[in-house]
Amino acid sequence: MTSRRRAEFPSPCRTALDESLEPELFQALCDPVRLSLVAHLAASGRALTVTEASQCCGIHFSGVSRHLALLKRAGVVRAEKHGREVHYRLEVGALTSTLRGLADALEACWDEGQRARA
Amino acid sequence: MTSRRRAEFPSPCRTALDESLEPELFQALCDPVRLSLVAHLAASGRALTVTEASQCCGIHFSGVSRHLALLKRAGVVRAEKHGREVHYRLEVGALTSTLRGLADALEACWDEGQRARA
DNA sequence: AGTAGACTTGCGCAGATATGCAAATATTAG
DNA sequence: CTAATATTTGCATATCTGCGCAAGTCTACT
Numbered sequence A, B: 001m002t003s004r005r006r007a008e009f010p011s012p013c014r015t016a017l018d019e020s021l022e023p024e025l026f027q028a029l030c031d032p033v034r035l036s037l038v039a040h041l042a043a044s045g046r047a048l049t050v051t052e053a054s055q056c057c058g059i060h061f062s063g064v065s066r067h068l069a070l071l072k073r074a075g076v077v078r079a080e081k082h083g084r085e086v087h088y089r090l091e092v093g094a095l096t097s098t099l100r101g102l103a104d105a106l107e108a109c110w111d112e113g114q115r116a117r118a
Numbered sequence C: 001a002g003t004a005g006a007c008t009t010g011c012g013c014a015g016a017t018a019t020g021c022a023a024a025t026a027t028t029a030g
Numbered sequence D: 001c002t003a004a005t006a007t008t009t010g011c012a013t014a015t016c017t018g019c020g021c022a023a024g025t026c027t028a029c030t
Helices: A012-020 A023-029 A032-044 A050-054 A061-073 A092-117 B012-020 B023-029 B032-044 B050-054 B061-073 B092-117
Strands: A077-082 A085-090 B077-082 B085-090
Touching: A012 A092, A012 B032, A023 A032, A023 A061, A023 B023, A023 B032, A032 A050, A032 A061, A032 A085, A032 B012, A032 B023, A032 B092, A050 A061, A050 A085, A061 A077, A061 A085, A092 B032, A092 B092, B012 B092, B023 B032, B023 B061, B032 B050, B032 B061, B032 B085, B050 B061, B050 B085, B061 B077, B061 B085
Parallel strands: none
Antiparallel strands: A077 A085, B077 B085
C-alpha cells in the first residue's frame, strides 16, 4: 500500500500538530481574567501571591485562587508554597516554546499539504 | 517623574503583551471541535467547504458552520464564497505570526520585569 | 419557474463555567 | 493555646456555550 491516497492517515507533521493543539492550554487561556493574570505575572517578572495577583482583576480573591489552580493544571504557572502564602510563577519557558512549537507545526503541516496538492 | 516606582504603568512591552493577549483568539481556540477543524484545515493545505470540514468532527454540519464563523470572526480562517459553497481557508500566516508575537512579548515582559527587580 | 444542494440562523435544551459568600484548612505570630 | 493571616473549597446562582433540528437564504441546474 503506497501513497496513492493523499495522506488522510497519520503523517508525522499531523501528529505533531495534534499534539501541539491540546485543548487544555487554550481552555486555560480563553478567559479574560486568566489572561489578565498571565499578563500581570509576565510583567512582574517574579512570582506573585494570590492576594497580589488579585489586584490586577476586579474579582474576589477566591475566584483568582481557582483561576490560578486551573492555570497550574494547564502548566501555564507553577506554584511554590512559602509559609502560609503560595507563590505563583509564570512558566515562561514552557509557554513560549509551546506557542512557537505550535506555529512551527502549523506551518509544517500547511506546507506539506500544499506540496501534496501540487 | 523618573522611574522611582517600579513600572505599574504602561511600559512598552506590557502594552505589546496586552495586545497579544486579546481574548478573542484564545476563545476561538478553546473548543476541541474548533481545534480539530484548525488541524484539519492546516493538514489539508487548502480551503475546505463546510461539508468537507464537517467530516473531521462528529457533529452536525450546522454546528460546524457556526464554529467556522466564529473562527472567521477571530481571524483564524478566511471565507471565500464560490457559487453555493463557502471555502474556509486557514490564515496560516496571521496565526503563526500572532503566536510567535505572543511568545516574544511574554519573554520581553518577563525579562524586563526581572531586570527591574535586579 | 421549480427543484435540489450548500450553507446559515432561530430556537430550545442540557451541560459547563465563573462568581461571591461563607466555611474549612493551613501556617504564622503573640 | 489562641488569634490572625493566606489560601482553598463547598455551595447556590447566574450566565455562557455547544448541540441538533427545522426553517430560511442563496445559488445552480433543468
